[in-house]
Amino acid sequence: MVLSMNKKNLFPSPPGSICHLLLLLVIIPLRTLGLVRLPPNVTIPAVFVFGDSIMDTGNNNNNLKTEARCNFPPYGEDLEGGGMPTGRFSNGKVPSDFVGIKQLLPPYLDPNLQPTDLVTGVCFASGGAGYDPLTSKLASAIHFDSQIEMFKDYIGKLRGVVGEERAEYIIENSLYLVVMGSNDISNTYFLSHVRQLEYDVPAYTDLLLRLASTYFKEIYELGARRIGVFSTPPIGCVPFQRTVAGGITRHCVDKINDACKLFNAKLPNALDSLNRNLPDSRFVFIDVYNPLLDVIVNYPKYGYKIEDRGCCGTGKIEVTFLCTQLQPTCPNVLDHVFWDSFHPTQSVYKKLVASVLQKYIQPLSV
Numbered sequence: 001m002v003l004s005m006n007k008k009n010l011f012p013s014p015p016g017s018i019c020h021l022l023l024l025l026v027i028i029p030l031r032t033l034g035l036v037r038l039p040p041n042v043t044i045p046a047v048f049v050f051g052d053s054i055m056d057t058g059n060n061n062n063n064l065k066t067e068a069r070c071n072f073p074p075y076g077e078d079l080e081g082g083g084m085p086t087g088r089f090s091n092g093k094v095p096s097d098f099v100g101i102k103q104l105l106p107p108y109l110d111p112n113l114q115p116t117d118l119v120t121g122v123c124f125a126s127g128g129a130g131y132d133p134l135t136s137k138l139a140s141a142i143h144f145d146s147q148i149e150m151f152k153d154y155i156g157k158l159r160g161v162v163g164e165e166r167a168e169y170i171i172e173n174s175l176y177l178v179v180m181g182s183n184d185i186s187n188t189y190f191l192s193h194v195r196q197l198e199y200d201v202p203a204y205t206d207l208l209l210r211l212a213s214t215y216f217k218e219i220y221e222l223g224a225r226r227i228g229v230f231s232t233p234p235i236g237c238v239p240f241q242r243t244v245a246g247g248i249t250r251h252c253v254d255k256i257n258d259a260c261k262l263f264n265a266k267l268p269n270a271l272d273s274l275n276r277n278l279p280d281s282r283f284v285f286i287d288v289y290n291p292l293l294d295v296i297v298n299y300p301k302y303g304y305k306i307e308d309r310g311c312c313g314t315g316k317i318e319v320t321f322l323c324t325q326l327q328p329t330c331p332n333v334l335d336h337v338f339w340d341s342f343h344p345t346q347s348v349y350k351k352l353v354a355s356v357l358q359k360y361i362q363p364l365s366v
Helices: 016-027 095-099 115-119 133-139 144-162 164-173 182-191 201-221 239-245 254-277 289-297 346-365
Strands: 047-051 175-179 226-230 282-286 306-310 336-338
Touching: 047 095, 047 144, 095 175, 095 346, 115 144, 133 182, 144 164, 144 201, 175 201, 182 201, 182 239, 182 254, 201 226, 201 254, 226 346, 239 306, 254 282, 254 289, 282 346, 289 306, 289 346
Parallel strands: 047 175, 175 226, 226 282, 306 336
Antiparallel strands: none
8 A cells, every 4th residue: 555645745846956966867878777787878767676675675664554664773784874774674785776876776655755866766665565465465565556556656756857758768768677476475375375275386376477467567558668577586595484494404495495486487488478569678587596596505605604594683583573673683794695584685685686687687778
């Protein structure tokens, strides 16, 4: 559910210096996206992100119905500029920030969002969201439908800031990233068992693909063309799942990883179908399953010492409201692959974004 906002306070008339900055943002072509170098003769004016807690940069701060919030210490303790908790499910930056044009990609529901922020992109992601509407309902998260409604609202505001023609250019030439599916498989199917009453794993992954394709079409119809869709990660290997379903040895949970692999195997064909049927569309499958699994399995190669426990508390179960200042954190977060029992550390995100997205930026740019 999208929260109502006071639009007058959200977008006051910008002073002269802000207007000058806005003009620069409108006319200067951008050749890099965070850690990613763009191909020659390619410019991407803005980045937009739809998704879940992997990408949420603070939208859930303003969604008081959900417990999937982390706008309190120790979250954000390593974030640049003072280590303040911002609602990012990490000790610092999340992938949205490493991909974005700005140092930090602002959440769309930030009450302090400025007109200049609109020009280079925003984040619509919400921790706990999924392709399956039931997933977002169970977590009281902002569902994909509502994230798209936020995007529609954004387009109207952007037109008011830069005009119709420039807004159309920004929408059509920007980069869109979608990161969902983990909560559907992990929480809605295996943890709550609700969908197991209706579907086996192959049928449920088919349902997710049908729902996802519908949402992708809606984004396309609003003007998006460069759309990168992330695979689901190996969520059977996150510390929480190891603790709950990994046995005494806390090994990776094969049945969960197998469901992720099945969904990931089907996703490229669904995106290819969209590319064939939607003119000028560039839907690109982005594999994060294998790169993250390699970090987890071969963690010493990447400079880590602990791969099966998060840095917060015991590292085995703590996440969101269980990961607070009342829980101690590890002596050195750089030793850990995971920050809490679900989410990787800033260090891991940085490594993955640099290598993974550079691989896929060319097909997203043509």
